[in-house]
Amino acid sequence: MAQTVVSINHLQKFFGKFQALKDVTFDVNPGEVFGFIGPNGAGKSTTIRVLLGILKASGGQATIFNEDVWQQAVAIHNRIAYVPGDVYLWPNLTGGEMIDFLLKLNHQKRTAKTDELIQEFELDTKKKSRSYSKGNRQKVALIAALSTDADLYIFDEPTSGLDPLMEEVFQKHVLALKHQGKSVLLSSHILSEVERMCDRIGIIRAGEIVETGTLDQMRQLTRTQVVVQTKQELAGIETLAGVHTFKADEQIANKAVFAVNTAQIGAVMAELVKREIVTLQTTPPTLEDLFIRYYNTEGTEGHEK
Ligand SMILES: Nc1ncnc2c1ncn2[C@@H]1O[C@H](COP(=O)(O)OP(=O)(O)OP(=O)(O)O)[C@@H](O)[C@H]1O
Ligand SMILES: [Mg+2]
CATH class of the missing domain: 3.40.50.300 (P-loop containing nucleotide triphosphate hydrolases)
Structure with a gap:
């Protein structure tokens, strides 16, 4: 051992x-x-x-x-x-x-x-x-x-x-x-x-x-950023569990930007597949995102970057 x-x-x-x-x-x-x-x-x-x-x-x-x-x-x-x-x-x-x-x-x-x-x-x-x-x-x-x-x-x-x-x-x-x-x-x-x-x-x-x-x-504790465009309408995605800050693109149809709890990403992807994905970009949270998440909570003595 x-x-x-x-x-x-x-x-x-x-x-x-x-x-x-x-x-x-x-x-x-x-x-x-x-x-x-x-x-x-x-x-x-x-x-x-x-x-x-x-x-x-x-x-x-x-x-x-x-x-x-x-x-x-x-x-x-x-x-x-x-x-x-x-x-x-x-x-x-x-x-x-x-x-x-x-x-x-x-x-x-x-x-x-x-x-x-x-x-x-x-x-x-x-x-x-x-x-x-x-x-x-x-x-x-x-x-x-x-x-x-x-x-x-x-x-x-x-x-x-x-x-x-x-x-x-x-x-x-x-x-x-x-x-x-x-x-x-x-x-x-x-x-x-x-x-x-x-x-x-x-x-x-x-x-x-x-x-x-x-x-x-x-990373499981935080959210992944998703930019997606699909063939069919994205209706219903914004109400899925774990989806946050959903914003439909004003110019391009069936395109949106949102954040998803990393733990729920599989279920959300399955729903996107049903709507036929055209383009997809996902960005996992960086250590900096994690860092800021903890530092921005109350009780912090000082702030780094
Ligand atoms: N000898 C000491 N006497 C009194 N307070 C101290 C002493 N050494 C450290 N402290 C205090 O203990 C706290 C922790 O300090 P410490 O130096 O461990 O921080 P740190 O995480 O290493 O910070 P930094 O990133 O700036 O190096 C600080 O509030 C500091 O002012
Ligand atoms: Mg130190």
Whole structure:
């Protein structure tokens, strides 16, 4: 039986009277890339800091490799690699020295893979860390983490300072880790990145997980957009279960635009077929639609895109 890599149950965290985490529950399975998304201040970094044993939880349980994250922090750290959202480096070390130092902290050595990563991320390793931009500081931490041989990789918004080409390099390496059977916990604001790489997604809002599942499962909860034209009249479609915002085209006969609950799409399609479909275009909800759906409900602390 494969063990769960990360297991979080009803995790809570108070900072004084303020409750940053109210109820965080999710698992990361072996060989899985788990996407952790949510607006600013939702509790992503706090959850990650609890996992790393930097913060002590106020309630609930969190384990990594079945070990308690607080009690066994040192042992767990030997098997994980971590990249924070804000990377701080020692200003007097060069990027290359910094990479070596970060590897050493994790009991690792520079390998051919490290050099390969330096090339791919196009990092000038001879410059002092103090002269690096945010993106370059992130590259230093990413190169060290990606060349670490770990079982679990935790990235907290790792690509916020990277340009799209570098983001692609990062994604390629994360997918390679996944193919090697490694597990990845990735918090991100870049929905296309999450959509492309993550097997499962957890959405956190105001310290609570509001949804967990695969993108397909989440899509079941929302509506697909349909543009259709039929030979026969569309009468009756708008009253079918699951059909919303039906709008007949004013110029073209038997053409309409509407939204349908993804769960009812089969039944609606069967009705359209009876009316002889001429053209049909369906657009599944994007992660962004899902995101906005959760963020627009009351009780949100802040709004992202
Ligand atoms: N050390 C702290 N002391 C007091 N409050 C804190 C502390 N760290 C975080 N918080 C609060 O806890 C909440 C969650 O913060 P957290 O950094 O986990 O959010 P996040 O989801 O990572 O946001 P972002 O997307 O902006 O990185 C916020 O309201 C934040 O102000
Ligand atoms: Mg954060």
